Amino acid sequence: MAKMQANTYICANKVSELEYVPETYSAAIYLNNVNAKKWKQSIEDELRAHEENKTWSLIEKPKGVQLIDCKWVFRIKDDPSGPVFKARLCAKGCGQKRGIDYTEVYFPTVRYDSIRVLLSEAVQHGLEISQFDVKTAFLYGDVKEDLHMKPSEGLTVE
Numbered sequence: 001m002a003k004m005q006a007n008t009y010i011c012a013n014k015v016s017e018l019e020y021v022p023e024t025y026s027a028a029i030y031l032n033n034v035n036a037k038k039w040k041q042s043i044e045d046e047l048r049a050h051e052e053n054k055t056w057s058l059i060e061k062p063k064g065v066q067l068i069d070c071k072w073v074f075r076i077k078d079d080p081s082g083p084v085f086k087a088r089l090c091a092k093g094c095g096q097k098r099g100i101d102y103t104e105v106y107f108p109t110v111r112y113d114s115i116r117v118l119l120s121e122a123v124q125h126g127l128e129i130s131q132f133d134v135k136t137a138f139l140y141g142d143v144k145e146d147l148h149m150k151p152s153e154g155l156t157v158e
Helices: 025-029 036-052 112-124
Strands: 070-077 084-091
Touching: 025 036, 025 070, 036 070, 036 084
Parallel strands: none
Antiparallel strands: 070 084
């Protein structure tokens, strides 16, 4: 084993360029980001999902309407096949502070008691269990109000 010199230090928390998660759209797209292509693809995937699910329609701003700001939130998820780059467009995100108002994107989740009951039933009846991730599950929620959001960075508005 090599002997360390007196002035040698180990930095255990250094984040490599491959693990860098951008804070802004421009950091993901324009800066010297080694994963810029992957972030661009995740942004395109998110915008395509909104378009396919008819989440919004582009309209002229109605008079007297307060527009909601939005912000891109980026995350790298671990997957057995390798890292997955996720981009989510969050309404009102510009008023939130990372680490204070959010650290993760929240979704309604099932209670652990319910999972235990389902697993128990599956075992008792010899059923096969499989897991999957629905990428756009959050787009299926119903909103009763009209919301007017500013177009996001990365969205071409003509």
